[in-house]
Amino acid sequence: MTRFIPILAAFALLAGAFGVLAQSRAQGPVDVPARVLTGGPAPVLAAGGSFTDCEECPDMIVVPAGSFTMGSPEHEEGRNSWEGPQHVVTIARPFALGRFEVTVDQFAAFVKETGYQADGPCWTLEKSKLDSRQERSWRDPGFQVDGSFPALCLSWTDSKAYVAWLSKKTGKDYRLPSEAEWEYAARARIAPGSGPRYGFGNDAAAICANGNGFDQTGKKIIPGTTTWSALYCFDGYAYAAPVGKFAPNQFGLHDMLGNAKEWTADCYHEVVGYRGAPDDGSAWVSGECRQHVQRGGSWLSYARLLRVAFRYKGPDERVGDVGLRVARTLSAP
Numbered sequence: 001m002t003r004f005i006p007i008l009a010a011f012a013l014l015a016g017a018f019g020v021l022a023q024s025r026a027q028g029p030v031d032v033p034a035r036v037l038t039g040g041p042a043p044v045l046a047a048g049g050s051f052t053d054c055e056e057c058p059d060m061i062v063v064p065a066g067s068f069t070m071g072s073p074e075h076e077e078g079r080n081s082w083e084g085p086q087h088v089v090t091i092a093r094p095f096a097l098g099r100f101e102v103t104v105d106q107f108a109a110f111v112k113e114t115g116y117q118a119d120g121p122c123w124t125l126e127k128s129k130l131d132s133r134q135e136r137s138w139r140d141p142g143f144q145v146d147g148s149f150p151a152l153c154l155s156w157t158d159s160k161a162y163v164a165w166l167s168k169k170t171g172k173d174y175r176l177p178s179e180a181e182w183e184y185a186a187r188a189r190i191a192p193g194s195g196p197r198y199g200f201g202n203d204a205a206a207i208c209a210n211g212n213g214f215d216q217t218g219k220k221i222i223p224g225t226t227t228w229s230a231l232y233c234f235d236g237y238a239y240a241a242p243v244g245k246f247a248p249n250q251f252g253l254h255d256m257l258g259n260a261k262e263w264t265a266d267c268y269h270e271v272v273g274y275r276g277a278p279d280d281g282s283a284w285v286s287g288e289c290r291q292h293v294q295r296g297g298s299w300l301s302y303a304r305l306l307r308v309a310f311r312y313k314g315p316d317e318r319v320g321d322v323g324l325r326v327a328r329t330l331s332a333p
């Protein structure tokens, strides 16, 4: 039961009123072949460049170095105290981040090559009921998916195993992004200052053009959600969407807003908020670490939960709206 509660709380949060539980890219990415990264004295990669290290590997975007203000201002509507205090984080070197969330096809390549066991159970919402279902997994998260969908029902351990495999396969440093890297990339700005609450802007009605959240499509189609808080727009997807169906942000990254919540490397420090958090873009892994941070919201998240400063937490369980996006450290030029 103790493991059930955080999962339930997380779902209630992302689902909003679960009724008392029943309520212009940087400069335009330029394709950079992987070999420029792997060859001898590597040329400096331009921010916005993209590469892929192997056929089955995620498409990567080079995120520029810069600084940003992490967290939400105290006056932001719907804010939680643990989104503060706001603090400036400096990302001293460019790094790479997946252009999309890791897809079913990409995760399948990992499972096929290693025999890794990532089958159920997975917590899914079906027939108006959240439950841990043995038959659900990344292959079948409770609704129809194909290889272009984000791989869902992945635990933090599954996600770590995937990036470890990518590293071994490519000889490169693949990893989960830090929470700071994630928020920096989602805000897609390279100078400090409070940016717009949804990354692309402040207009909740425009979310449907920028990402897949819990919208009027979902409310119409998903059983038992009529009392839930939803976006006042239609994004066309009741459940998850294939990756890349929505506009990229200024860094060329798709689906930072909604679709799948994404694991980060960071431990969750709810009580202290960001007091004691690193300011150099590294992951915060010291102290209590019962849960890890997830970011970005999902197809089950309404506007407040899609704010770029919103922080989710989750125990190491498989859940039907949680997947990952990979990061990679870039070699020094």
Ligand SMILES: [Ca+2]
Residues within 6 Å of the ligand: 212, 213, 214, 215, 217, 218, 235, 236, 237, 238, 239, 299
């Ligand atoms: Ca939707």
